[in-house]
Amino acid sequence: MNQAPTVPDDPAPDEPTGTISAGKYRGLRTLADARGVFRMLAVDQRPPIFAALAAHDGRRPEQVGYDEVQWVKLLLTRVLAPASSAVLIDPIWTHPRALGVVPGSVGLLSTLEDHAFAVRGGERFSRAIEGWSVAKIKRSGAAGVKLLVWHRPDVSPENQAHQDDLVLAVGDACRAHDIPFVLELLIYPLGGENVASAEYAKAKPRLVLGSVRHYSQERFGVDLLKVEFPNDLKFVSEFSSGAFDGRRREAVHDLADTRGFLAELNAAAGVPWVMLSAGVTPREFEVQLELSAAAGASGFLAGRAVWLDALSVYPDLEAVERDLRSLSLPYLNRIAAVVEAAGPWTEHRRYRGAPTLSNDGEAWYREY
Amino acid sequence: MNQAPTVPDDPAPDEPTGTISAGKYRGLRTLADARGVFRMLAVDQRPPIFAALAAHDGRRPEQVGYDEVQWVKLLLTRVLAPASSAVLIDPIWTHPRALGVVPGSVGLLSTLEDHAFAVRGGERFSRAIEGWSVAKIKRSGAAGVKLLVWHRPDVSPENQAHQDDLVLAVGDACRAHDIPFVLELLIYPLGGENVASAEYAKAKPRLVLGSVRHYSQERFGVDLLKVEFPNDLKFVSEFSSGAFDGRRREAVHDLADTRGFLAELNAAAGVPWVMLSAGVTPREFEVQLELSAAAGASGFLAGRAVWLDALSVYPDLEAVERDLRSLSLPYLNRIAAVVEAAGPWTEHRRYRGAPTLSNDGEAWYREY
Numbered sequence: 001m002n003q004a005p006t007v008p009d010d011p012a013p014d015e016p017t018g019t020i021s022a023g024k025y026r027g028l029r030t031l032a033d034a035r036g037v038f039r040m041l042a043v044d045q046r047p048p049i050f051a052a053l054a055a056h057d058g059r060r061p062e063q064v065g066y067d068e069v070q071w072v073k074l075l076l077t078r079v080l081a082p083a084s085s086a087v088l089i090d091p092i093w094t095h096p097r098a099l100g101v102v103p104g105s106v107g108l109l110s111t112l113e114d115h116a117f118a119v120r121g122g123e124r125f126s127r128a129i130e131g132w133s134v135a136k137i138k139r140s141g142a143a144g145v146k147l148l149v150w151h152r153p154d155v156s157p158e159n160q161a162h163q164d165d166l167v168l169a170v171g172d173a174c175r176a177h178d179i180p181f182v183l184e185l186l187i188y189p190l191g192g193e194n195v196a197s198a199e200y201a202k203a204k205p206r207l208v209l210g211s212v213r214h215y216s217q218e219r220f221g222v223d224l225l226k227v228e229f230p231n232d233l234k235f236v237s238e239f240s241s242g243a244f245d246g247r248r249r250e251a252v253h254d255l256a257d258t259r260g261f262l263a264e265l266n267a268a269a270g271v272p273w274v275m276l277s278a279g280v281t282p283r284e285f286e287v288q289l290e291l292s293a294a295a296g297a298s299g300f301l302a303g304r305a306v307w308l309d310a311l312s313v314y315p316d317l318e319a320v321e322r323d324l325r326s327l328s329l330p331y332l333n334r335i336a337a338v339v340e341a342a343g344p345w346t347e348h349r350r351y352r353g354a355p356t357l358s359n360d361g362e363a364w365y366r367e368y
Numbered sequence: 369m370n371q372a373p374t375v376p377d378d379p380a381p382d383e384p385t386g387t388i389s390a391g392k393y394r395g396l397r398t399l400a401d402a403r404g405v406f407r408m409l410a411v412d413q414r415p416p417i418f419a420a421l422a423a424h425d426g427r428r429p430e431q432v433g434y435d436e437v438q439w440v441k442l443l444l445t446r447v448l449a450p451a452s453s454a455v456l457i458d459p460i461w462t463h464p465r466a467l468g469v470v471p472g473s474v475g476l477l478s479t480l481e482d483h484a485f486a487v488r489g490g491e492r493f494s495r496a497i498e499g500w501s502v503a504k505i506k507r508s509g510a511a512g513v514k515l516l517v518w519h520r521p522d523v524s525p526e527n528q529a530h531q532d533d534l535v536l537a538v539g540d541a542c543r544a545h546d547i548p549f550v551l552e553l554l555i556y557p558l559g560g561e562n563v564a565s566a567e568y569a570k571a572k573p574r575l576v577l578g579s580v581r582h583y584s585q586e587r588f589g590v591d592l593l594k595v596e597f598p599n600d601l602k603f604v605s606e607f608s609s610g611a612f613d614g615r616r617r618e619a620v621h622d623l624a625d626t627r628g629f630l631a632e633l634n635a636a637a638g639v640p641w642v643m644l645s646a647g648v649t650p651r652e653f654e655v656q657l658e659l660s661a662a663a664g665a666s667g668f669l670a671g672r673a674v675w676l677d678a679l680s681v682y683p684d685l686e687a688v689e690r691d692l693r694s695l696s697l698p699y700l701n702r703i704a705a706v707v708e709a710a711g712p713w714t715e716h717r718r719y720r721g722a723p724t725l726s727n728d729g730e731a732w733y734r735e736y
Contacts, residue, residue: 026509104397131734141394366499
């Protein structure tokens, strides 16, 4: 029922190797919980945090100060990290001060991309934070590198090449430093598309699936995909009469379609994948997670669905902390319970039942 | 009451900087428990394991096979690692297969030194495992580097220079890779000394304290010292009538002396320190730990006191596993309770109350 672009020129998925290197294996185990499911908290957001803090007194996001952002991020981390298997931090506002509040038993994942990106012809050209690198992330003791690339399968060859080059470079650096590469994929509107429209909702599955398929190629060296839900549940007939926000919308898909898209996503993902929350409401994210876990997701890497509501009482920091404890923490525990139904990353078909180390013979330490 | 050599040529302890780098801070937090106390399990032993496995059928240690050692080490790790804050593994027999049994929430520490050392004039010349390195340990995702150096303060200038050069090189590499450096110091008999004699027991405190003082100099770059108990409790009047092994011995010290040596050790240690078990019985180690924790130790890094007894039923692997669960695991929990009285490493005077990051300003990620 939708006619969004396909990506006929992408090769068939690579044959899984079934193997993993020592550093990547250790890193992924550190990021996951004891069962092998990712319950990761994101506090690396930048524009969404600036906007939330600016909102309370009508400032512009760029008027929000460094210390203010740092303080809020440390508060989120201090309250919520202990209930997570890992925390995703940014290097500018969160890391390294967060080191003092992230328990040693909780994994550390660091963000590489700049939140600012160049735009040409409406297309987004991602880049790494200047002065930050995979080498520095590894040195700092983090267990993984996260890179967000804006993407859609129907971009110009110039944009595609730029985004691919970035992903390839990060993939190579992660291989060299033997650290897991977590690639986040986000689609975005082009040519006047309206993300809140039924048309966009119709086009979304092909865009999301095309991106996942493209970056699942072995050459990119991705170890874990952080993906968005493949369609918009607000336009799904079972929820379109306002289940999440009270607004009635056109139904462009139904739940059976949704499960189909998720099955396609799982088939397209050449590596384990987790769900991101992309600013949807807590209730909607919970439904997304339930469906994703059933379809093969290995957990979540989520931020705003968990903690954004608690920032509505900003700048009363005591009230923010109270809401984090009374609302966000129970919510985090609830979605942890949802992903109890998820399969561990180690059971992804890539690893054929259990990861095999790419080298574990008697001489491995000499050859490593 | 003893006349062992002193080390008059070592400088006074360096003024503590109070600061720590991001990677070392994260690494130490990962190795410690939530409270900042180290409850680390050592399974990196080599000759002691070869000997224990060879003992049951009268083989020589060198007749013990690779797979046999690997299997036993993995069993120890699988049963005991989940009850530890970190596990110390060797790269040849344990790592990387242990990656599959060490929980991601438990820190990983890797051994650098070869168990074989050169001997000239009775003096021991330590060396790293050929083909293994700080860079590889870091790449593999471990949170710390452990190096054992044999030492005594009264060795020849040639031996001293050799051991110092090794420690300096490892310290430099750990700084470069920003990973904690755990230095283990062990004294040894020279010139026909008998380690089981009253004379050796008398000489021991000056030897142990001299080594600790020497390697606490800032230039060596050590982050955590793994030290032996400064005197021999079997020669301490309160225990010398056979408290640990039923054998009566001459009393060369008393408990007040012992507490004095521990206070000196704590004063000499320029960095946090943990107690090693060095093959003493579980009962003796428990007493050592109780006294050390009271004197300033930040926990333990112990192996044989925890699991050696369980290997007495080898090669019945089911019986070994049963004993590990019914004897070693409760013992590990008991010594964990003993170090509940220990102070966290973060409170070591080096950090003046709490570690400060050597760089946590707005531009840290660019300068790091």
